[in-house]
Amino acid sequence: DIQMTQSPSSVSASVGDRVTITCRASQSISSWLGWYQQKPGRAPKLLIYAASSRLSGVPSRFSGGGSGTDFTLTITNLQPEDFATYYCQQAGSSPFTFGGGTKVEI
Amino acid sequence: QVHLVQSASEVKKPGASVRVSCKASGYTFTNYAINWVRQAPGQGLEWLGWIRPDTGNTNYAQTFQGRLTMTTDTSTETAYMELGSLRSGDTAVYFCARDWGYCTTGSCLFDHWGEGTLVTVSS
Numbered sequence: 001d002i003q004m005t006q007s008p009s010s011v012s013a014s015v016g017d018r019v020t021i022t023c024r025a026s027q028s029i030s031s032w033l034g035w036y037q038q039k040p041g042r043a044p045k046l047l048i049y050a051a052s053s054r055l056s057g058v059p060s061r062f063s064g065g066g067s068g069t070d071f072t073l074t075i076t077n078l079q080p081e082d083f084a085t086y087y088c089q090q091a092g093s094s095p096f097t098f099g100g101g102t103k104v105e106i
Numbered sequence: 107q108v109h110l111v112q113s114a115s116e117v118k119k120p121g122a123s124v125r126v127s128c129k130a131s132g133y134t135f136t137n138y139a140i141n142w143v144r145q146a147p148g149q150g151l152e153w154l155g156w157i158r159p160d161t162g163n164t165n166y167a168q169t170f171q172g173r174l175t176m177t178t179d180t181s182t183e184t185a186y187m188e189l190g191s192l193r194s195g196d197t198a199v200y201f202c203a204r205d206w207g208y209c210t211t212g213s214c215l216f217d218h219w220g221e222g223t224l225v226t227v228s229s
Binding site for chain 2: 032034036042043044045046049055087089091092093094095096097098099100101
């Protein structure tokens with residue numbers, strides 16, 4: 001199975017800040033990576049697919065990058081509604097595995 | 107508008123089985139696989155497998171082989187996930203999630219999710 005390692009596990013930030021989350025795969029997954037946002041008590045929401053493509057309706061302050069084994073999710077100009085937990089997920093090989101999550105908190 | 111509506115919370119004893127349902131609407135049910143993902147309390151996300159409604163083809167994570175069964179009823183556009191031989195470690199919120207369109211060809215992301223069903227395993 002492909003292991004996905006996210007860092008940091010949590011980050012404290014303020015409105016207007018820039019936050020970068022990293023995700024590393026235990027083997028190359030090309031660009032088969034997605035990023036999800038999850039708020040407490042809610043289902044995850046897909047933000048980014050194919051490592052860097054935003055889903056329709058996702059604000060442009062969310063951007064993804066990377067390929068192979070190393071990926072990033074960057075949130076610029078952090079907004080109050082962005083405080084949540086973010087997960088990466090490799091989409092290239094079954095079983096489809098998730099990172100451990102990064103909590104973005106105030 | 108895509109909607110996935112799941113069944114209510116369940117409490118089960120160790121060794122029992124649980125079946126969770128997921129009713130789909132707002133899209134052509136047979137065109138997309140339904141996945142199941144779970145989340146233990148305070149923990150991360152774990153993929154269980156997918157089922158393609160039109161063919162009944164499934165892909166289960168090896169971890170759950172032998173005690174996991176996914177089915178669909180195309181007449182009611184409902185997917186079901188049954189997990190047997192329950193143990194305390196199976197306590198989690200179980201989500202159904204629609205395939206983004208490529209799960210059955212090897213690349214799997216989840217673009218619409220149900221609200222989740224809490225399954226508690228306790229004696």
